Amino acid sequence: MSVLGSLTRRVGRYRWFGAAIRLLVPVDRAVGRLTRGRVVALGLVPSLVITTTGRKSGRPRSNPLLYVPDGDGYVVVGSNWGQAHQPAWSLNLLAEPRAEVDVKGRRIPVRAEVASDAERDRLWRLLVDEWPAYETYVERAGGREIRIFRLVSDDDRLT
DSSP: HHHHHHHHHTTTSHHHHHHHHHHHHHHHHHHHHHTTTTSSSGSSSEEOOOOOOOOOTTTEEEEEEEEEETTEEEEEEEHHHHHHSOOOOHHHHHHHOEEEETTTTTTEEEEEEEOOOHHHHHHHHHHHOOOOTTHHHHHHHOOOOOOOOEEEEEEGGOO
């Protein structure tokens, strides 16, 4: 891990960091598009771009997200930097679990599964090991359920 990546993980729990990063999301999306998904989150943490279907508009919506690998799937969390409301991409996945992810330049059709019980606890541990600030985001979210999704290959869409 780079020095900048280590520093980012350390300061990620501060409220100002979430606010600053939200301002950089449009830049991050542009960099992701220009590099065809090879560089997301400015290369500081393992990241993917998820494209969901807007639950109201029906249009594709893309968002960069930190992820952790889990077997043949990817784990993402709807922390929304600890804000009191759910991120839109999370609500979109609940309405339509089929999505696409760009990971290291590869576009993969996926289906989202909401984690619960023991599986949720196991995946939460993986997420916190990668981004310790998630613990702070839970406190900041004020009791809001922070959803964890496991994204698995949607083989039906590959044929």
